[in-house]
Amino acid sequence: MAREKQIQTAGESAIVPRHIAIILDGNGRWAKKRGLPRTAGHAVGAETFRKIALYCRDIGVDYLTVYAFSTENWNRPEEEVRTIMRLLNKYLHEAIDTMERDRMKMRVFGDVEGLPAELQALVAKTNEISRRYEGFQANICLNYGGRAEIVRAAERYAEDRLAGTAPEKLTEEQFSQYLWSSGIPEPDLLIRPGGEQRLSNFLLWQCAYAEFYFTDTLWPDFTPAELDRAIEEFRRRDRRYGKV
Ligand code: IPE
Ligand code: IPE
Ligand code: MG
Numbered sequence: 001m002a003r004e005k006q007i008q009t010a011g012e013s014a015i016v017p018r019h020i021a022i023i024l025d026g027n028g029r030w031a032k033k034r035g036l037p038r039t040a041g042h043a044v045g046a047e048t049f050r051k052i053a054l055y056c057r058d059i060g061v062d063y064l065t066v067y068a069f070s071t072e073n074w075n076r077p078e079e080e081v082r083t084i085m086r087l088l089n090k091y092l093h094e095a096i097d098t099m100e101r102d103r104m105k106m107r108v109f110g111d112v113e114g115l116p117a118e119l120q121a122l123v124a125k126t127n128e129i130s131r132r133y134e135g136f137q138a139n140i141c142l143n144y145g146g147r148a149e150i151v152r153a154a155e156r157y158a159e160d161r162l163a164g165t166a167p168e169k170l171t172e173e174q175f176s177q178y179l180w181s182s183g184i185p186e187p188d189l190l191i192r193p194g195g196e197q198r199l200s201n202f203l204l205w206q207c208a209y210a211e212f213y214f215t216d217t218l219w220p221d222f223t224p225a226e227l228d229r230a231i232e233e234f235r236r237r238d239r240r241y242g243k244v
Helices: 027-033 038-059 071-075 078-102 117-130 146-162 172-176 224-236
Strands: 005-009 012-016 019-023 063-070 105-109 137-144 189-192 211-214
Touching: 012 224, 027 038, 038 063, 038 078, 038 224, 063 071, 063 078, 071 078, 071 137, 078 105, 078 117, 105 117, 117 137, 137 146, 189 224, 211 224
Parallel strands: 019 063, 019 189, 063 137, 105 137, 189 211
Antiparallel strands: 005 012
């Protein structure tokens, strides 16, 4: 399975993962270490995302999928949730203004209907603009849960079965078309900054064969150099897919 692609950089050839997924973790601790409110960490984390997304585009990654707000994150203090929603609002507004210049498409994975109305409108707008472009794509997981995604996919398949538009025998490939990530190749490399070594309900289906890279670096401190280190490590992995 040739999931990575060969790109030429300054005369040398290097494997670049086609799809990188990142769990944006450690914003709160980053702020706490500096005596700032947790929300200050989220604001800096959003800037880090912008930098890393553009870097991914520049080195030839096709898809970057980031976990920005989970279905479980609603259980945080109301004030923090409100601030995160406000930051997302600001971020999407800015992205809409700069997508063309940045040559960046965006798609949201998650239960968009559970987001505040204003955010829903911004998501619809970014989707519409993205349809006009080719090239690098960032996927933002908002109100996302891997289990919720699989359950919803099963419900949608059941609806299609009842309507007589879906096959009785389902392949993995066909099932994956019901996921939010439909049409997008699976992540090759999953990165979790912030020191925790767990998935926290992220891309459960899609990460079946992803290579994992964990680092203690807190997300706001994450740099292109750290991404390079993750990709270096990825290149040393032997992806066997069950073979010898
Ligand atoms: C990740 O950073 C951002 C979200 C989950 C919204 P955290 O807010 O989880 O930061 P830590 O893990 O508490 O440091
Ligand atoms: C995972 O981080 C969710 C996002 C980054 C959006 P959390 O900080 O919510 O995960 P746990 O609580 O450490 O598992
Ligand atoms: Mg966290």
